[in-house]
Amino acid sequence: MARNTKDKNDKKTSPSTAKNRPAAKILENKKIQDMQQNVVDPSGKDLTTDHGLKISDTDNSLKAGPRGPSLLEDFHLREKIMRFDHERIPERVVHARGAAAHGTFQAYQSQKKWTKAGFLQDPSQTTPVFVRFSTVAGSRGSADTARDVRGFAVKFYTEEGNFDLVGNNIPVFFIQDGIKFPDLIHAVKPEPHNEIPQAASAHDTFWDFASLTPETTHMLMWQLSDRAIPRSYSTMQGFGVHTFRLISEDGKMNFVKFHWIPVSGVHSLVWDEAVKIMGKDPDFHRRGLWEMIEEGNFPEWELGLQVFSEKDAEKFDFDILDPTKLVPEEIVPVKKVGKMTLNRNPENYFAETEQVAFHLGNLVPGIDVTNDPLLQARLFSYLDTQLNRFGTTNYNELPINRSLAKVSNNQQDGFMRSTINKGRVNYFPNSLAGNAPTPVPEKEGGFVNYPEQVQGTKIRQRSESFSDHYSQATLFYQSLNATEKKHLIQAGTFELSKVATLEVRERVIENFMKVDPDLALAIAAKVGVKTVKTKSAPVKKKLSPRLSQDSFPGEGLKGRNVAVMVEEGFTYKEFKDLEGMIKPLGAKATLVSSKIGDLKASDGSVASVGKSFLSSGSVMFDAIYIPGGKKSVDALMRDEDAVLFLNEAYKHFKSIGCSEDARPLLSKTTVDLKRKGQGIFVESKLKGFVASLPLHRNWDREVSFTPA
Ligand code: HDE
Numbered sequence: 029m030a031r032n033t034k035d036k037n038d039k040k041t042s043p044s045t046a047k048n049r050p051a052a053k054i055l056e057n058k059k060i061q062d063m064q065q066n067v068v069d070p071s072g073k074d075l076t077t078d079h080g081l082k083i084s085d086t087d088n089s090l091k092a093g094p095r096g097p098s099l100l101e102d103f104h105l106r107e108k109i110m111r112f113d114h115e116r117i118p119e120r121v122v123h124a125r126g127a128a129a130h131g132t133f134q135a136y137q138s139q140k141k142w143t144k145a146g147f148l149q150d151p152s153q154t155t156p157v158f159v160r161f162s163t164v165a166g167s168r169g170s171a172d173t174a175r176d177v178r179g180f181a182v183k184f185y186t187e188e189g190n191f192d193l194v195g196n197n198i199p200v201f202f203i204q205d206g207i208k209f210p211d212l213i214h215a216v217k218p219e220p221h222n223e224i225p226q227a228a229s230a231h232d233t234f235w236d237f238a239s240l241t242p243e244t245t246h247m248l249m250w251q252l253s254d255r256a257i258p259r260s261y262s263t264m265q266g267f268g269v270h271t272f273r274l275i276s277e278d279g280k281m282n283f284v285k286f287h288w289i290p291v292s293g294v295h296s297l298v299w300d301e302a303v304k305i306m307g308k309d310p311d312f313h314r315r316g317l318w319e320m321i322e323e324g325n326f327p328e329w330e331l332g333l334q335v336f337s338e339k340d341a342e343k344f345d346f347d348i349l350d351p352t353k354l355v356p357e358e359i360v361p362v363k364k365v366g367k368m369t370l371n372r373n374p375e376n377y378f379a380e381t382e383q384v385a386f387h388l389g390n391l392v393p394g395i396d397v398t399n400d401p402l403l404q405a406r407l408f409s410y411l412d413t414q415l416n417r418f419g420t421t422n423y424n425e426l427p428i429n430r431s432l433a434k435v436s437n438n439q440q441d442g443f444m445r446s447t448i449n450k451g452r453v454n455y456f457p458n459s460l461a462g463n464a465p466t467p468v469p470e471k472e473g474g475f476v477n478y479p480e481q482v483q484g485t486k487i488r489q490r491s492e493s494f495s496d497h498y499s500q501a502t503l504f505y506q507s508l509n510a511t512e513k514k515h516l517i518q519a520g521t522f523e524l525s526k527v528a529t530l531e532v533r534e535r536v537i538e539n540f541m542k543v544d545p546d547l548a549l550a551i552a553a554k555v556g557v558k559t560v561k562t563k564s565a566p567v568k569k570k571l572s573p574r575l576s577q578d579s580f581p582g583e584g585l586k587g588r589n590v591a592v593m594v595e596e597g598f599t600y601k602e603f604k605d606l607e608g609m610i611k612p613l614g615a616k617a618t619l620v621s622s623k624i625g626d627l628k629a630s631d632g633s634v635a636s637v638g639k640s641f642l643s644s645g646s647v648m649f650d651a652i653y654i655p656g657g658k659k660s661v662d663a664l665m666r667d668e669d670a671v672l673f674l675n676e677a678y679k680h681f682k683s684i685g686c687s688e689d690a691r692p693l694l695s696k697t698t699v700d701l702k703r704k705g706q707g708i709f710v711e712s713k714l715k716g717f718v719a720s721l722p723l724h725r726n727w728d729r730e731v732s733f734t735p736a
Pocket of ligand 1: 120121122123126161162178179180181194195196205206209267268269270351384386402406409410411413414
């Protein structure tokens with residue numbers, strides 16, 4: 029059937045439609061249009077039922093007398109309770125706990141050499157985005173700082189339709205074939221007989237599965253590294269994980285790995301902090317993202333592309349279809365092609381963050397998928413899972429999922445359909461509505477799958493090229509700096525210490541021996557594993573420095589929070605000076621004291637204190653400053669919580685600055701004043717203190733690393 033460019037709206041103008049009938053005129057009036065958009069009056073002040081009836085009392089149910097039984101005829105009570113009973117939709121089976129924000133994406137220059145994707149052509153064009161960050165294993169009510177992979181899902185609302193880049197903050201995955209995903213997730217989620225532990229991989233079933241599935245080894249290294257406890261969403265990288273395709277206007281195909289590089293650098297918590305934050309503020313990451321946006325310190329990431337040809341791919345010593353492998357940046361550098369800025373918080377968590385529905389099949393012309401068997405399974409799963417969550421195929425009609433590009437097709441009906449399709453033609457081909465909507469040829473912007481030649485025997489078999497599970501795990505571990513290695517060993521020790529079954533611990537150690545014997549033996553010594561069967565010689569790898577967080581120091585101080593410890597009589601000017609220096613860099617200075625409320629400074633100024641030592645903790649800040657004022661310092665010295673605050677900050681390698689007056693307070697703590705060069709700044713050297721903040725930590729304070 030020949031394509032007809034007539035608009036589908038033509039259906040409406042057909043004399044045979046209801047358009048000319050009086051009832052159809054009513055359809056066009058404003059009220060009905062509002063109804064079609066499901067608009068609940070946002071400025072409404074009268075309380076009404078769901079069908080607009082004004083309610084006179086919503087505090088007392090209808091009863092037979094003030095002390096009598098409730099009456100079944102109370103339609104308002106029934107509606108109110110029924111709506112409440114049904115408020116929840118099933119939480120996501122993975123990535124249930126999330127936080128999200130709106131923003132924009134803008135390309136630096138046209139990428140037309142590689143792709144015809146519209147949102148990567150014009151540097152003057154901004155594309156709206158919605159980004160949802162998440163943990164994987166925890167349920168909706170779990171804590172943000174659990175050791176876990178973080179989801180990094182971006183919905184680009186492009187003029188060619190929505191493009192969903194549904195990635196993680198770790199560039200590889202645990203398994204090579206999607207058919208193993210239910211096993212992986214069953215193993216990591218709480219054990220089914222007692223639903224223990226919540227939001228933690230540190231238990232027998234996860235490590236049992238991992239120890240029997242060597243393809244998990246590379247990702248396990250990342251999961252045990254500091255990447256799994258980010259400082260904030262704004263300080264973590266994002267990765268598309270799979271290899272995708274880029275297709276240019278003239279049909280040239282290249283492979284691509286997608287990266288998000290945080291402008292603020294890659295920074296993590298230390299485990300002791302992560303654990304304590306779970307108690308002090310389980311919403312630490314969610315709150316941080318929210319506050320950064322409210323304060324105008326918009327988090328930013330650059331979009332990076334690793335583009336390589338089929339010929340390049342053939343030369344790699346791994347298979348680009350294997351999602352447990354990354355393409356080292358030393359082989360294919362990452363080109364930064366644009367910037368994403370998150371600048372608007374959602375207005376309603378449920379409507380936006382909870383109801384956003386991502387799908388890998390939401391592609392645009394110029395970007396296509398590959399045969400990565402994990403990716404292939406995801407193409408099914410993300411549609412299927414939305415049916416379970418929303419109970420309907422109509423979830424794309426929800427405002428957060430709607431495309432900005434016009435939608436016209438013959439899909440119809442189903443639960444909760446809110447579009448009112450007009451006219452009588454809902455099929456293709458048709459002659460009664462000008463054959464609209466009509467498929468669009470590639471040259472006019474229609475999506476065409478990359479015409480890959482495919483031939484094969486129907487078989488359940490893993491490709492031989494997927495069989496090396498250790499080389500990149502070794503590469504990752506060995507490319508870390510001494511501190512990162514130490515943390516990885518500590519994390520492995522923590523996790524395996526929680527595994528009760530000795531044989532499981534032994535199998536994990538055996539696997540780790542194949543990664544790096546120093547690593548395996550250091551953990552084995554702490555988790556009661558005596559016999560280590562496989563003794564392989566340490567393989568020295570050519571390192572990949574881009575795998576260490578050291579390679580991503582970032583710019584500025586966006587989102588950092590400096591605690592300023594004060595009591596009555598503190599030197600107000602010092603606080604203001606510090607604030608004046610760090611605020612323009614995107615950081616904030618927060619007064620912390622033994623109680624919240626008004627506090628008098630030595631010059632009579634009254635400051636408002638929002639945090640106390642008890643309700644917060646230095647774990648929630650990036651650095652500590654103690655202004656002068658003898659009275660204030662004396663009071664802090666008498667306060668055990670203030671001393672603990674400083675001891676922990678010191679233990680967590682944070683910069684500590686103070687005026688000369690505060691020296692006696694530091695002497696009461698474990699802070700080693702001899703380590704002045706290592707992030708300890710006495711005598712009001714604000715400049716030095718502030719200059720140390722971008723580093724985030726003073727790792728040189730950590731005792732030097734000697735494995736096993
Ligand atoms: Fe997902 N994943 N996944 N996943 N995933 C979901 O879809 C699934 C995988 C990722 O903020 C679910 O809408 C399978 C890799 C993110 O809403 C579900 C497989 C990567 C999010 C699902 C994978 C991811 C999800 C649950 C193996 C990184 C959160 C709710 C074949 C590249 C999206 C939903 C959000 C969510 C299935 C593997 C990232 C069940 C079957 C690899 C960021 O469909």
